[in-house]
Amino acid sequence: MTGALLDLAGVIVIAVGTLVATAAFVYRFVRRRQLTDVYTPYRQGVGRAILLGLEFLVAGDIIRTVAISPTFQSVGVLAGVVAVRTFLSMSLQVELEGRWPWQSKDPQVPR
Template sequence: MSEDIILGLNTLVHVVEIVGAIILLLGFIAATVRYIFESLKVGAKQAVKSYRRGLARVILTGLELLVVATIIRTVTFEPTLEKLELLILMIVIRTIIGWTIALEMNNRWPWQRS
């Protein structure tokens, strides 16, 4: 690959990682602020469910972007067996987190009918 393409992909990976981290941070802050205001209106016990759903969405979105960045980096720059193992581990962890969040939010596994 040419130097320009490599530089562009490397920049893209860094941007996607930064956006993923920003989504995690700002999403956590927004969900927490929303929880505080909602708990003042309806009580803390009722606001917890909404808070947990908000955090779940943020975590899934942020993790998706971080996995995308890792996939690009692994395939493009460092296609070693060690990096591939790390990528597989990240995808497995993300999948397990996604399933457990879906279970918690919907009281059923993603593959079960509602």
């Protein structure tokens, strides 16, 4: 039951986040009339919504797998799902920030 609620929360976060980003996009576009000025913030808003929603979905998968009697097969499936979602999260983060998660935000400061 808890896993399903987290799945629902993840879907709601993605949907609401995308709607909010779209509303902000339309508002900015109407004010500026320059697509190039508003496109990047729109993509970043949608990307953030997807990233947060994916966190909820992964948590739901983990809880469902642990709550039901865990078998090697269910844990293996969970590992595959988490690996795919982790790859998606990292890809989205690179797309949003233009750097790997372990890289410094300041290009002058080595890590």
